[in-house]
Amino acid sequence: TSQYARVNYPSNIVPQFNDLRTNWSMGLSLQVPIFTGGRIKGDEVVAEANVSQARAQLRQIQELSALDTRSAYQQFAAAEAAWSASSGTVTQAQRAYDIAELRYKEGISTQLELNDARLLLQQAQANRARSARDLQVARIKIVLLPDLPLGAGASNMGISAAQGAATGSTGSMGTQSTGGGIR
Numbered sequence: 001t002s003q004y005a006r007v008n009y010p011s012n013i014v015p016q017f018n019d020l021r022t023n024w025s026m027g028l029s030l031q032v033p034i035f036t037g038g039r040i041k042g043d044e045v046v047a048e049a050n051v052s053q054a055r056a057q058l059r060q061i062q063e064l065s066a067l068d069t070r071s072a073y074q075q076f077a078a079a080e081a082a083w084s085a086s087s088g089t090v091t092q093a094q095r096a097y098d099i100a101e102l103r104y105k106e107g108i109s110t111q112l113e114l115n116d117a118r119l120l121l122q123q124a125q126a127n128r129a130r131s132a133r134d135l136q137v138a139r140i141k142i143v144l145l146p147d148l149p150l151g152a153g154a155s156n157m158g159i160s161a162a163q164g165a166a167t168g169s170t171g172s173m174g175t176q177s178t179g180g181g182i183r
Contacts (some may be wrong), residue, residue: 001028022113076138083135086128093117093124 100117103109
């Protein structure tokens with residue numbers, strides 16, 4: 001630091017110009033931290049712990065992504081199995097309804113039996129529609145897996161084969177109208 005000034009130390013009440021003196025002062029300051037209290041080392045340890053925590057979170061997220069991918073494929077397989085199984089159920093319910101209708105026309109059975117057969121057919125058709133919806137949702141989940149932020153797990157699970165299966169069997173889910181319902 002440096003400071004320059006003109007000062008007056010008067011001996012009488014009115015100062016004279018000759019009484020002014022120059023005052024120039026200079027100073028130097030230096031600070032060296034000898035003891036930081038372990039602050040720098042502590043900051044390093046905290047930073048290493050944060051890096052380790054971030055890596056662990058990344059591994060956990062990657063594992064959850066892979067689990068979500070496997071779960072989507074399992075849901076797709078289950079939905080496809082339910083869809084296939086519901087086909088036979090609707091066919092059998094339609095056959096039972098046709099038989100009950102014929103028996104009612106011939107006077108062998110009652111209106112109650114016909115209503116029960118119709119109710120069972122409608123339940124089978126509703127179950128078929130629900131399984132078709134579940135299958136479509138599962139297909140869409142599989143198709144969207146590569147677009148997720150951590151879609152790397154999807155590529156490891158054979159996404160191209162699953163997409164082929166998801167899009168290849170869409171033609172089998174057609175609707176046919178027989179007796180007032182979807183079969």
